[in-house]
Amino acid sequence: MTEKRTELSTLGEFGLIExxxxxxxxIQSGTKLxxxxxxxxxxxxxxxxxxxxxxxxxxxxxxxxxxxxxxLLGYKAVAVNLSDIAAMNAVPRQILVSVALSNRFSLEAIDxxxxxxxxxxxxxxxxxxxxxxxxxxxxxxxxxxxLGTQMPDRIVKRSGAKNGDLVCVTGDLGAAYLxxxxxxxxxxxxxxxxxxxxxxxEDHTYLIQRQLKAEARTxxxxxxxxxxxxxxxxxxxxxxLASELLHICKxxxxxxxxxxxxxxxxxxxxxxxSEFGLSPVTCAMNGGEDYELLFTVKQxxxxxxxxxxxxxxxxxxxxxxxxxxxxxxSGQSVEITAQGWQHF
Amino acid sequence: MTEKRTELSTLGEFGLIExxxxxxxxIQSGTKLxxxxxxxxxxxxxxxxxxxxxxxxxxxxxxxxxxxxxxLLGYKAVAVNLSDIAAMNAVPRQILVSVALSNRFSLEAIDxxxxxxxxxxxxxxxxxxxxxxxxxxxxxxxxxxxLGTQMPDRIVKRSGAKNGDLVCVTGDLGAAYLxxxxxxxxxxxxxxxxxxxxxxxEDHTYLIQRQLKAEARTxxxxxxxxxxxxxxxxxxxxxxLASELLHICKxxxxxxxxxxxxxxxxxxxxxxxSEFGLSPVTCAMNGGEDYELLFTVKQxxxxxxxxxxxxxxxxxxxxxxxxxxxxxxSGQSVEITAQGWQHF
Numbered sequence: 001m002t003e004k005r006t007e008l009s010t011l012g013e014f015g016l017i018e019x020x021x022x023x024x025x026x027i028q029s030g031t032k033l034x035x036x037x038x039x040x041x042x043x044x045x046x047x048x049x050x051x052x053x054x055x056x057x058x059x060x061x062x063x064x065x066x067x068x069x070x071x072l073l074g075y076k077a078v079a080v081n082l083s084d085i086a087a088m089n090a091v092p093r094q095i096l097v098s099v100a101l102s103n104r105f106s107l108e109a110i111d112x113x114x115x116x117x118x119x120x121x122x123x124x125x126x127x128x129x130x131x132x133x134x135x136x137x138x139x140x141x142x143x144x145x146x147l148g149t150q151m152p153d154r155i156v157k158r159s160g161a162k163n164g165d166l167v168c169v170t171g172d173l174g175a176a177y178l179x180x181x182x183x184x185x186x187x188x189x190x191x192x193x194x195x196x197x198x199x200x201x202e203d204h205t206y207l208i209q210r211q212l213k214a215e216a217r218t219x220x221x222x223x224x225x226x227x228x229x230x231x232x233x234x235x236x237x238x239x240x241l242a243s244e245l246l247h248i249c250k251x252x253x254x255x256x257x258x259x260x261x262x263x264x265x266x267x268x269x270x271x272x273x274s275e276f277g278l279s280p281v282t283c284a285m286n287g288g289e290d291y292e293l294l295f296t297v298k299q300x301x302x303x304x305x306x307x308x309x310x311x312x313x314x315x316x317x318x319x320x321x322x323x324x325x326x327x328x329x330s331g332q333s334v335e336i337t338a339q340g341w342q343h344f
Numbered sequence: 345m346t347e348k349r350t351e352l353s354t355l356g357e358f359g360l361i362e363x364x365x366x367x368x369x370x371i372q373s374g375t376k377l378x379x380x381x382x383x384x385x386x387x388x389x390x391x392x393x394x395x396x397x398x399x400x401x402x403x404x405x406x407x408x409x410x411x412x413x414x415x416l417l418g419y420k421a422v423a424v425n426l427s428d429i430a431a432m433n434a435v436p437r438q439i440l441v442s443v444a445l446s447n448r449f450s451l452e453a454i455d456x457x458x459x460x461x462x463x464x465x466x467x468x469x470x471x472x473x474x475x476x477x478x479x480x481x482x483x484x485x486x487x488x489x490x491l492g493t494q495m496p497d498r499i500v501k502r503s504g505a506k507n508g509d510l511v512c513v514t515g516d517l518g519a520a521y522l523x524x525x526x527x528x529x530x531x532x533x534x535x536x537x538x539x540x541x542x543x544x545x546e547d548h549t550y551l552i553q554r555q556l557k558a559e560a561r562t563x564x565x566x567x568x569x570x571x572x573x574x575x576x577x578x579x580x581x582x583x584x585l586a587s588e589l590l591h592i593c594k595x596x597x598x599x600x601x602x603x604x605x606x607x608x609x610x611x612x613x614x615x616x617x618s619e620f621g622l623s624p625v626t627c628a629m630n631g632g633e634d635y636e637l638l639f640t641v642k643q644x645x646x647x648x649x650x651x652x653x654x655x656x657x658x659x660x661x662x663x664x665x666x667x668x669x670x671x672x673x674s675g676q677s678v679e680i681t682a683q684g685w686q687h688f
Binding site (some may be wrong): 032033036037038039040041042043044046049050051052053054055056057058059060061062084085087088090094096098099100129130131132134135136137138139141143145146147148152155157158159234235236251 | 376380381382383385386387388390393394395396397398399400401402404405406428429431432434438440442443444473475476478479481482483485487490491492499501502503579580595
């Protein structure tokens with residue numbers, strides 16, 4: 001079966017921009033002008049602050065196109081940026097997406113990428129208001145800038161955690177990392193024998209989905225508003241829980257105790273970890289790419305937090321002198337260290 | 345002479361971010377939180393709209409590091425984005441800069457890049473409030489997002505030009521394109537004989553500077569405010585005057601007559617054009633990368649426009665039926681066509 005392949009050169013840059021613009025309809029009332037001029041125009045709701053974040057995703061570093069469908073890549077590129085907006089407790093409103101790509105990509109491939117971007121815009125209720133398309137000498141590079149808004153007294157930074165605050169995390173941890181291990185293994189098998197069918201079972205589906213189709217926990221922003229909770233500190237789990245905990249501790253000048261038995265790890269994650277000879281706790285602490293929200297709340301918010309769906313209390317903030325510890329089930333404590341991602 | 349070379353791996357990503365953050369001090373009162381959290385926080389002046397633009401610059405496509413010093417590249421990457429903000433008649437306030445680079449770049453190289461970015465921030469009075477640093481498998485990629493603000497009734501789009509409006513342009517045209525020709529020629533000579541010294545004369549200095557150190561005409565935004573002028577349409581000249589004229593005509597649904605003898609072309613540009621066997625008019629119309637402002641004003645603003653320094657009136661807006669013509673000195677008219685840049 002040969003798929004249709006239209007060369008980008010048949011459209012040119014302006015033709016490509018028009019084609020992209022036609023796919024998108026603005027829905028945010030704050031979007032005053034979208035794609036098509038030198039810049040986009042936005043009005044920020046009265047009294048609210050603008051929240052801005054940007055990420056650059058490079059082929060071969062952040063994604064491997066041999067096992068990443070382009071529409072999922074487009075979706076994920078948007079979601080991981082909106083995750084940063086949610087991590088400030090802000091409502092995402094608009095995005096700008098720039099793409100550098102070589103002529104090995106066909107128009108159909110670009111359409112798939114933008115279909116994923118569009119799906120994410122719809123899912124998260126944001127407008128694509130601008131960007132840039134250009135060629136690249138080699139790999140695909142995606143740059144996404146996300147804009148959100150929130151009242152200043154509801155914005156949550158990394159620096160507000162205090163001794164005694166409860167440490168909470170949404171969802172479950174470590175699954176995305178194991179999804180990546182499975183995909184990398186199947187790729188190696190495929191490289192050795194291209195006729196080999198991937199050995200995937202149902203359990204793996206969840207893990208792979210967590211890797212390929214990241215979701216931003218913007219639902220929490222609405223839940224916090226509804227339950228009248230303002231976390232004292234928050235960030236999203238992109239580099240791994242350990243790394244993020246250290247950021248909050250550093251910026252809030254506090255310590256933390258996390259309890260191993262409270263870490264939300266799915267059974268499928270535990271099973272896959274043992275398949276790869278990995279510790280599930282290590283996967284949860286250092287795996288990364290979960291895009292869950294890590295946040296701290298005052299103890300008096302305990303009852304309210306218990307009412308939040310899909311949130312686990314995993315530890316407690318301590319004075320800086322108490323250190324940053326993971327309390328194991330054995331009762332022993334180990335120092336939390338960041339492995340994070342070393343890109344360089 | 346060997347220059348000092350420190351590997352990026354000695355710092356890691358977080359170390360690099362801290363090093364960059366230390367270089368920059370925020371000066372805009374609207375910048376509420378800069379580098380160091382999941383997102384930056386901005387307050388937009390009451391009643392003003394936010395103006396947002398983003399550009400992606402890729403090595404080998406937008407710049408050639410064999411003749412582009414990194415600090416000038418950093419400066420230019422910022423300036424070309426601020427040019428888009430100025431093209432909406434808005435005041436630039438903040439930027440976000442993302443960089444993807446391979447380990448062939450040393451820490452000293454990154455310092456040079458960010459020194460240029462810092463110099464541009466100082467020159468244009470903007471804050472660097474965020475970004476992303478990551479590795480790349482190959483070339484250097486820069487993504488800059490610029491934010492500005494302006495009252496809605498002073499914002500200028502591409503779509504407001506009307507029959508009878510005067511067509512104006514700042515500065516002079518074609519020089520940046522000839523600067524690129526000179527640099528490319530010298531590179532070829534150097535490739536044949538690395539001991540050969542570049543054959544540059546004083547005239548060439550201006551042209552090369554126009555290519556390597558682009559400036560955004562943000563000064564016009566202040567001049568327009570001072571002289572109480574609001575252009576009817578505006579955009580910046582990045583792809584070439586012809587291409588930009590066609591954009592304004594299309595989006596305003598008008599025609600245009602441009603007069604050859606009114607095109608602002610410096611003598612050094614004319615001389616260099618003849619050296620390369622090129623028509624200076626073609627260089628001015630299709631050269632690109634001038635980053636001057638092209639704008640239209642009502643005829644009643646004629647006296648005010650004459651008071652603007654460094655602005656030429658080059659033509660007049662006509663009904664769409666009158667076409668888009670360049671009126672030559674001979675009295676003949678030729679159709680304006682866009683060559684622009686075909687990246688793909």
